[in-house]
Structures are given as C-alpha cells and as structure tokens.
Amino acid sequence: MLSGEDEELAYPLDGDFVMMDCHRVISYNGRCLLSVNCRLHKVAHEGELFRPAYLLRNLFYLYDKVATFNLAKNEAIELTQPQLRSGLRKLPLDEVLREYCEQEVYHADRKRFAEFFDVETIPERVAASKLGSIVEAFRTKGPDGTLIWKTHRLTRISSSRGAIYFCVVRVSDAQDLADYEAKCRDQYVLRTDTGMDSADLLWRNFITGFPLPAFWKDAKRRFCGVNQRFLDFYDFDSVQELAERTDEDMNWHVHPEPFARDEHDVLEKGITLRDVPGQCLARGVQRDILATKWPIYDAKGNIAGLMGYFVSAEALARVQQQSHKAAFVDAVTGLANVKGLLFLLAQYLDEYRFSHRNFVAIFIKIRAIDRLLRRYGEEACDELLHCIAEEIRRVLGPVGASGRFGRNQFLVFSQYNSQEEVRDLGQRLRTGIESIHNFGQRSCTLFVELHMAYPQDQSDFYEDIITALLGRSRKK
Numbered sequence: 001m002l003s004g005e006d007e008e009l010a011y012p013l014d015g016d017f018v019m020m021d022c023h024r025v026i027s028y029n030g031r032c033l034l035s036v037n038c039r040l041h042k043v044a045h046e047g048e049l050f051r052p053a054y055l056l057r058n059l060f061y062l063y064d065k066v067a068t069f070n071l072a073k074n075e076a077i078e079l080t081q082p083q084l085r086s087g088l089r090k091l092p093l094d095e096v097l098r099e100y101c102e103q104e105v106y107h108a109d110r111k112r113f114a115e116f117f118d119v120e121t122i123p124e125r126v127a128a129s130k131l132g133s134i135v136e137a138f139r140t141k142g143p144d145g146t147l148i149w150k151t152h153r154l155t156r157i158s159s160s161r162g163a164i165y166f167c168v169v170r171v172s173d174a175q176d177l178a179d180y181e182a183k184c185r186d187q188y189v190l191r192t193d194t195g196m197d198s199a200d201l202l203w204r205n206f207i208t209g210f211p212l213p214a215f216w217k218d219a220k221r222r223f224c225g226v227n228q229r230f231l232d233f234y235d236f237d238s239v240q241e242l243a244e245r246t247d248e249d250m251n252w253h254v255h256p257e258p259f260a261r262d263e264h265d266v267l268e269k270g271i272t273l274r275d276v277p278g279q280c281l282a283r284g285v286q287r288d289i290l291a292t293k294w295p296i297y298d299a300k301g302n303i304a305g306l307m308g309y310f311v312s313a314e315a316l317a318r319v320q321q322q323s324h325k326a327a328f329v330d331a332v333t334g335l336a337n338v339k340g341l342l343f344l345l346a347q348y349l350d351e352y353r354f355s356h357r358n359f360v361a362i363f364i365k366i367r368a369i370d371r372l373l374r375r376y377g378e379e380a381c382d383e384l385l386h387c388i389a390e391e392i393r394r395v396l397g398p399v400g401a402s403g404r405f406g407r408n409q410f411l412v413f414s415q416y417n418s419q420e421e422v423r424d425l426g427q428r429l430r431t432g433i434e435s436i437h438n439f440g441q442r443s444c445t446l447f448v449e450l451h452m453a454y455p456q457d458q459s460d461f462y463e464d465i466i467t468a469l470l471g472r473s474r475k476k
Helices: 046-050 052-062 093-104 107-116 122-128 180-185 199-209 228-234 257-269 313-328 338-355 368-376 378-399 419-434 461-469
Strands: 007-013 016-028 031-041 065-070 075-078 090-092 133-141 147-157 164-171 214-218 223-226 273-282 285-297 303-312 359-366 400-405 409-415 448-453
Touching: 065 093, 075 093, 090 093, 093 107, 093 133, 107 133, 122 133, 122 147, 214 228, 257 273, 257 285, 257 303, 285 313, 303 313, 313 338, 338 359, 338 400, 338 409, 338 461, 359 419, 359 461, 368 378, 378 400, 378 409, 378 419, 409 419, 409 461, 419 448, 448 461
Parallel strands: none
Antiparallel strands: 007 016, 016 031, 065 075, 065 164, 075 090, 133 147, 147 164, 214 223, 214 303, 273 285, 285 303, 359 409, 359 448, 400 409
C-alpha cells in the first residue's frame, strides 16, 4: 500500500487461499485508513494442490522476495505477492536496487550490497561461480526496524531474450552466517596485538574526542549517557543529573512534541533522522539546533535504544564565517584574495551604475618583493607582505577596500568626490609603503608603482581588472 494504489494479495490458509482486496481510504500525518475485503477461495479438488501454478505460488512463500532482473533492458519484475488484478509490473532495475538499498539495507552493509548488485559485473561473477549462482547476506530492516540477516542469491535463467537473472531473498540460516558477522566486525577496525582494537577502549576515546554534543537513550527514550560536550552545552556537572529522564522530564523544549515524535519513529521504525531543525532551552536561553538520531541495535538485531548528536546554530555560524574567510580572504595579509576582490568590484560597480557614485581602482606593484623572496625566503617575505597590508589598512581607514593578487601586487578600491582626493590617497599609499624599511630583524628598501583606473574613462575597465586579477597582461 506504500504506492497508494489498490492491491489484491493472496495468502495460503490450510490448503486454501485468503484473497484480500486492499484500498487506501485516506492518509494523514504518516498514518492511513485501509478498507480490506477478505474472501476465502476454497480448493475444490485435492488434485488442484499439485497443479504447477499452485505449487509455484506457494513456493514463493519460502522467500521474502522473488524477482527477475533483465540487465540488458534495466528491468525488474517482482514475482512475490504480485498485483493479481493488474498483472506483473516492470520497474527500472537501477531504481529498484537503489530504493531497496536505501530503505531496507543496514547502512554499514550498503557498500557490500552495491558491490554484489553491480550489474556490470553480475554476468562475469555468475559465470565464474561453480554453482552457477552468487550469494551474499546483508543486515536488512524488518517492518519494525529490527535488523535481520537475509541471504540474497542471483542465478541466470536460460532465455533467448538476453541476460535474465533470478533473484531470491530469504532469512539467513546459521550456516549462512558462518563468516558474515566476523566480516562486519573487521569492517572498520584493524586487529592488532597491542589491545588498541578493544571495543571499550575505542569507545571511551571516541566519545571523549567527539567534537559535538552526543547522547544515547534506552527504548523508553530515557538518557543513558552523554559526552562532555553535551554537559558543557547544558552546563551540567554530571550525567547523573539526566539519569532515567526523558526530554520532557528535563523541560528544555518549549514544544516537545516534534522531538518525541521523531524519537518514536527512530525506535519503532528503525529510521535515521539527519539535521532536523528544532529549538531547546540551554542556560536560560532558547537555542536553535540541528539534531541527528539513529537506532541502537542489540546483538540480536533488535532496537534497544537510540543515539544522536546535535549542532547549534552558533557553531554553524562560526563554521560559515570560517568558510567565508577561507574563500575570500588572503591568508598571508588578511586582505581580500582574488575572489574577494572580484566580489568587491561587483559591489562598487553596482553603486557606480545605479547610484552614480564614482570610484577608483588603484593598482599597487612592489618589485622588490621578488628580490627579497630570493634573499630571505618565503616565510620572511610573508612577514613583509603583512606589514605592507597593515600600512594599506592604516592609510585607507574605513573609506576603502583592498586586497592582494599575485606575489607582489595589491588592489585598492575607493569612492571619491574629487580628483584631489584620489591624488592625495595615492600619495599617502606610496609614502606609507615606501616608509617601511624594516620587517623583523631585516632591512629593506621599497619602491611603489601606482596605476589608477576609472570606470568612466574606459569601456573595457571591467575586463582590464579581471585580466589583471587572473594573471594575464592588462591592456594599456
């Protein structure tokens, strides 16, 4: 009924069939009302029990899923519990495999699943198998989110229509699982002789070093543990202040219902929720957070609780600020880099075009930088560039913007009211930079080359600056 379409299903019952017509009446908030009409189909004669169609239909109940894959046409047909009224449906094979992997296969097994169902290599692997089929088991979610090992087998069907493969899925037996659990244990941890692969040791170190507030709860949503980041966020001294309590007991959500509903979904359906926005009270202030939660499974694959972490809006803002700085700020000088200068240029041009505010672009080149780089090395040269940037900031004050491009070139943007202001600014920049004679314990003599460019003086002003910033020769 997940498709929203009417379905007709058949189930065996004491040698007869129960036929079920299912119709979805209405859906709301993740729940639906179904209308189900059941009728009993009696087998008239004992001979019908041995008809091939009857036997084949009952054989399907040994498997969770039975399907055929047409690799050449990218088609999948599910034979288990088909829609009898509309017949068999052909679905895109790649979509079927992707949805099955995302919705039913445990996340830790999805890479193995993708490798096993790689349609490019299936024919070669099946042909190379001594048994004429390939088989692999994956942890698969049941309707209530419980993890069950299920064996998936692929074998080729003789067909003149191309590469047709038969796929069956069933609950794994003990023999199937002989090496799968060991394989999963070794999936993330290399075994050593030093004891570093101890689960307890790794867990203690992981949860101590985890950089975000983390928590874990039992099946009744009661706190079982948190890390230090969590305690710091809420200003708790110990996890004992949370013992055996739920979010509602702590009263730190003004609207607790969405949080409770999400956690019930995790516990009852085995789903993972990522970056769900919400609000909580911490240190007397309402904080915006993004929470991620997933189920905890016990040794038998049953959901025993949930685990999660969250990130605050303040932390995200700091990350975004750092990302912006890395993208637009020169690491050596703290001025704008090439991207930052292009962004500044666009802003100044908008003001010029729409508000008619004149501005000048001042190119600054200091040839001595290359010579000093060869003499003192890059680290010392970076120190000098930082001194130059500080002098440019001092001269400009709050009335302009500046950046560096190339090793020894700077660019200054400044709005002005008269040519006298521009000449004065240029002279102060030249005098200020050429007055630098020492950086650290080293001496230097600097000579500044200035070039002024105005948007109203040349039609290719924008192109000239772009080519200069990108390292090409500027037009004269």
